[in-house]
Amino acid sequence: MNRTIKAHLFQQIALVTQAMANPHRLELLDLLVQAPRTVEQLAHATGMSVANTSQHLQRLKQGGLVIGERQGTTIRYRLADPAVIRLWNEVRTIAVQQLAGVERALERYRPKRQQFPVITMAELQASMKQGEIVLLDVRPAEEFVAAHLPAAISIPLSELPARIDELPVDKLIVAYCRGPLCSYADEALSFIIASGRRGARLEEGIAEWRLAGYPVVPTLW
Known part of the structure; x- marks a missing residue:
């Protein structure tokens, strides 16, 4: 009897890992870390159909990982x-x-990641206090609105070519995006450096920043 009950217990816990055991569902989780989204928004971001996206979200919901x-x-x-x-x-x-x-x-997805200086979270905090840098969030605007690093300015990657003159030429531009699995900041830095500005990357995103004990704006968690 105890053996059967224990097996059932672990079977229930396995619902969590089963929900994560799919690359599409992991990508959905990665997106939802940045901001809440509708099924349609998630389908557009991942290139999946709305029907498939909905099915994956239901599995994540069954595993207790998301709420609709x-x-x-x-x-x-x-x-x-x-x-x-x-x-x-x-x-x-x-x-x-x-x-x-x-x-x-990761090397194939982010082929430029070794080309740029990297700044740590602690170094970023110190430099921001001294006014030596501009912190640039290059994620989509809805993600910036949901949560961003303090003092960051938002210029989505798609808008950067048209808005590059908004960035100063005499300060270090530190770009960040969704974290180490995101290539947006790499692409932004390629353009920033080509424009004659200095650039560096913060590898971490809002999730890593918050987990390290630093605040995000607004405080959602």
Whole structure:
């Protein structure tokens, strides 16, 4: 009897890992870390159909990882708990550290990542206090509105060529995006440096920043 009950217990816990055991669902989680979104917005961001996106979201919901909240005629999905952010961060970290295939795939996805200086979170904090840098958030605008690093300015990557003159030429431009699995900041820095400005990358995004104990604006978690 105890053996059966214990097996059922672990079967229920396995719903969490089963929900994550799909690359499309991991990408959906990565997007929802940045901001709540509708099914349609998530489908557009991932290139999946609305029907497939909805099915994956239901699996994530069954695993207790996301919540769907109805707003009028639409349903907006968000992470169920801040612990989901920590879970995703740890899964990603283990994969990068332990699986050579992940590192090779990351090199292909971010081929420019070794080309730019990297600034740490602690260095960023110190430099911001001294007014030596401009912190640039190059994620889509809706993600910036949902949460961003203090003192960051928003210029989405798609708008950067038309708005490059908004950035000073006498300060270091530190770009960040969704974290180490995101290439937006790399692409932005290529353009920034080509314009004659100095640039560096913050590898971490809002999730890593918050998990390190630093505040984000607004405070959502």
